[in-house]
Amino acid sequence: MANSLGSKGPAGLSRRLLLGGAAASVGLASAAAAAQAAPAPAGLKKPRSRTHVVLLGTAGGPAINPRSDREGIASALVVGDRYYLVDAGHGVTKQLSRAKLGGWDKPGSGPLDSLRAVFLTHLHSDHVTDLSDLFSPGLFSGLGAADLPIKLYGPGNRGQLPPVFGSGAAPEVVAPDNPTPGTVEMWESLVRAFAMDFNDRARDNRQPTPGQTVEAHDIELPPHLTADPNGNPHPEMDPVFVYEDDRVRVSAILVQHAPVFPAFAYRFDTEDGSAVFSGDTGPSDNLVKLAQGADVLVHEALSRQFLEEVYPEPRSAVQEAVLQHLLGAHTTIEDVGPLAERAGAKTLVLNHLVPAHGPDQQWKRARNGYSGTLVVGRDLDVINVG
Numbered sequence: 001m002a003n004s005l006g007s008k009g010p011a012g013l014s015r016r017l018l019l020g021g022a023a024a025s026v027g028l029a030s031a032a033a034a035a036q037a038a039p040a041p042a043g044l045k046k047p048r049s050r051t052h053v054v055l056l057g058t059a060g061g062p063a064i065n066p067r068s069d070r071e072g073i074a075s076a077l078v079v080g081d082r083y084y085l086v087d088a089g090h091g092v093t094k095q096l097s098r099a100k101l102g103g104w105d106k107p108g109s110g111p112l113d114s115l116r117a118v119f120l121t122h123l124h125s126d127h128v129t130d131l132s133d134l135f136s137p138g139l140f141s142g143l144g145a146a147d148l149p150i151k152l153y154g155p156g157n158r159g160q161l162p163p164v165f166g167s168g169a170a171p172e173v174v175a176p177d178n179p180t181p182g183t184v185e186m187w188e189s190l191v192r193a194f195a196m197d198f199n200d201r202a203r204d205n206r207q208p209t210p211g212q213t214v215e216a217h218d219i220e221l222p223p224h225l226t227a228d229p230n231g232n233p234h235p236e237m238d239p240v241f242v243y244e245d246d247r248v249r250v251s252a253i254l255v256q257h258a259p260v261f262p263a264f265a266y267r268f269d270t271e272d273g274s275a276v277f278s279g280d281t282g283p284s285d286n287l288v289k290l291a292q293g294a295d296v297l298v299h300e301a302l303s304r305q306f307l308e309e310v311y312p313e314p315r316s317a318v319q320e321a322v323l324q325h326l327l328g329a330h331t332t333i334e335d336v337g338p339l340a341e342r343a344g345a346k347t348l349v350l351n352h353l354v355p356a357h358g359p360d361q362q363w364k365r366a367r368n369g370y371s372g373t374l375v376v377g378r379d380l381d382v383i384n385v386g
């Protein structure tokens, strides 16, 4: 299914916003925007500006970790009375309530009544595992009261299997008729898997059907960028336009998460400022390009020291494969600060922390080489944009 690549923005969005990210800056919120700024709901201490990031889950990798209370990876960008999700990891629906988003306290509704769009960085399961929770049980948490359909954007079909690491026989291919589905195909498969439930909710509870609630799109890229999904590093490119409404303009760029491809970072430009979400990535020049002048850069981080303790030498073939994947496809604490500095990001927020149970102190080393404000992300942290 095609996306709206290259389309013009709606008339309601200002020229300054349409001109792009770097121009949108702190302190330029309109009077109307200021009027919509809301104090934190009861129970949350920090005042929220009209536009803010909420970290819903900050665990890197699978969130089943008895040593960590971090939920799976997911973030929200809130603009006034509407919000947008980046990824939908373990616990996202529960975290939307805990973050008191949307109509979280409205009888008969719920936090999903204000969700507008979901942007998937890539299709590793820890980033998408609770999509079905959003759109099936979510019917009873305000989804039916949202401005439907919710837009769902993410990578398209990889096109071919990734190479097998190391020597030895290749493993059995899962679903050989379509082993690398993209976002649209994944969503259609989820609908089929939960068809009994969706049909029951529609017929017995008169709830909307998936065809009414979700409109899925694969992010289209120029053919020369997708010709070799096994290419490493990722191809250099300029950001591509993904989505726009009267609150946000969203663009995306390929990042370094080989062998996963495509993997995206997203930039949201608003009247109040800009926020960029790295997704899973090793050090990426594309990401630095996308994040130029961003008010908030939410970037993943990984502890090399932790990995070397978990996988001491000598390593088995499996251990070596996992170690090399993690080091090549993620960004170490030492590398993330200089990347944010090159981007000129004003605030660097660390999320997708590997390990999720690491002591807070180690993440503060990301200050090295970075002159802006560092936030070591915790679940439900609010970071104001503008």
Ligand SMILES: [Zn+2]
Residues within 6 Å of the ligand: 122, 124, 257, 260, 280
């Ligand atoms: Zn990943």
